[in-house]
Amino acid sequence: MDGCLSSQRPGCLGEAQHTPGGWLDADKKRPFQEDGPRGPPRDSPEREPSLQSLQTFVPTDYTSYTQENYLYAGKKIVIQESIESYGAMVWPGATALCQYLEEHTEELNLQNAKILEIGAGPGLVSIVASILGAQVTATDLPDVLGNLQHNLLKNTLKCAAHLPDVKALVWGEDLEKHFPKSTCYYDYVVASDVVYHHYFLDKLLTTMVYFSQPGTVLLWANKFRFSTDYEFLDKFKQVFDTTLLAECSESSCKIFKGILKWD
Secondary structure, three states: OEOOEOOOOOOOEOOOOOOOOOOOOHHHHOOOOEOOOOOOOOOOOOOOOOOOOOOOOOOOOHHHEEEEEEEEOOEEEEEEEEOOOHHHOOOHHHHHHHHHHHHOHHHHOOOOOEEEEEOOOOOHHHHHHHHOOOEEEEEEOHHHHHHHHHHHHHHHOOOOOOOOEEEEOOOOOOHHHHOOOOOOOOOEEEEEOOOOOOOOHHHHHHHHHHHOOOOOEEEEEEEOOOHHHHHHHHHHHHHEEEEEEEEEOOOOEEEEEEEEOOO
């Protein structure tokens, strides 16, 4: 969360902030190092991926790959990113949500909890949730699943009781076919920085509602950049009983808990 976190280095904490969720001291989440170049400004809308993309993501220039290093739950986590795809980068909401999960593991009862991540990207949140003991299904568009799978296996193979699963998920499409409610129940649905400048926000909300069964808790972390982000929040509050769990005013990053309203 740049503002609370260093604006140039995802996962870096700046000055400790006193917020409802609480943030750890600066040095506790500082990456070990960074390799390779950084891309254009992260709030730029120019590289938006297509929701209908069915191609495997392969960078056209392998110098675009970087490795970011994080420390959560006492484990060093190495994430392979590429600046060529939104879905292959770690965003501020992900580091915020990882920190929240780590600080509230017992309260959330993550041990053996079934978690679905929507828009897992390079997989940092799913990795941390797995290390903390959850049974995780990480989902994203088909074009970034190769990089997601790589990061999940690399970071959980020897340190997670439950290896995370990886599935393709196109928001709002064939949900019952690929995730039948009769067999797919999740204690938590988590999402970070899935709301930004794109045209699929209604499908995203439909997907969040679909996976929210009785007893399911939705945890959504997001950096608020545009007026459309707040418009989505208003719609979110119409269908979910919403609680603000944590926020950083400097970075405009917030974490919400949502419980689906039932008629």
